[in-house]
Amino acid sequence: MDIDFKDIHIGNCLKEQVKEQEISIDRICKYFKMHEEEITKMYDQKSLDTAILLKWCKLAEYDFFRLYVTHLLLYDGISHTKRNKETKKVNGHIIFRKNIYTKEIKEFLVSLVSTNQKSVIEIMEEYNIPRTTIYKWLRKH
Incomplete structure (x- = not known):
């Protein structure tokens, strides 16, 4: 889908x-x-x-419902921490934990790069995902 x-x-x-x-x-x-x-x-x-x-x-x-959770993770910066109030922030951006990236999120972001809709740098900036994480996904897919 x-x-x-x-x-x-x-x-x-x-x-x-x-x-x-x-x-x-x-x-x-x-x-x-x-x-x-x-x-x-x-x-x-x-x-x-x-x-x-x-x-x-x-x-x-x-x-x-996972579609909406994915939306929240990608666009509204929520995280799955026990203490959401104490989520780390750097320059106003939330730092995510590894385990929150679902299969759908990975596939969505990889498809954005592979179809040249967005560059790795754009994804890093827009979604606050580390460069190494993105490249790891790209290698696997």
Whole structure:
């Protein structure tokens, strides 16, 4: 699934995952107890109620909430420390811990470099990721 983590359109993500997983519309309609038109309307929505999104996660066996967590990690500078208030900052930027980079984040950033959308230096500056970490990801992918 190729996702723009900066501007998440959950309906498109659902539609793509359904296509990838080859989930039939009949199964989806039965699961949600809705008509096909209501399901297809969800594909057009930029956001959904969390209870509905949770049902989609279960049906598609995919954590759609992770998309939003990835957005927060990349664009809002949160970290997974026990004491978020005591997170280290240098020049106003949060210093992240190694273990917060998910597979999706790595793939997203590697794809930005490999498709020449951003340089390594731009990623270092925009997302505050160390140069060695980026190059390590590039070597692995």
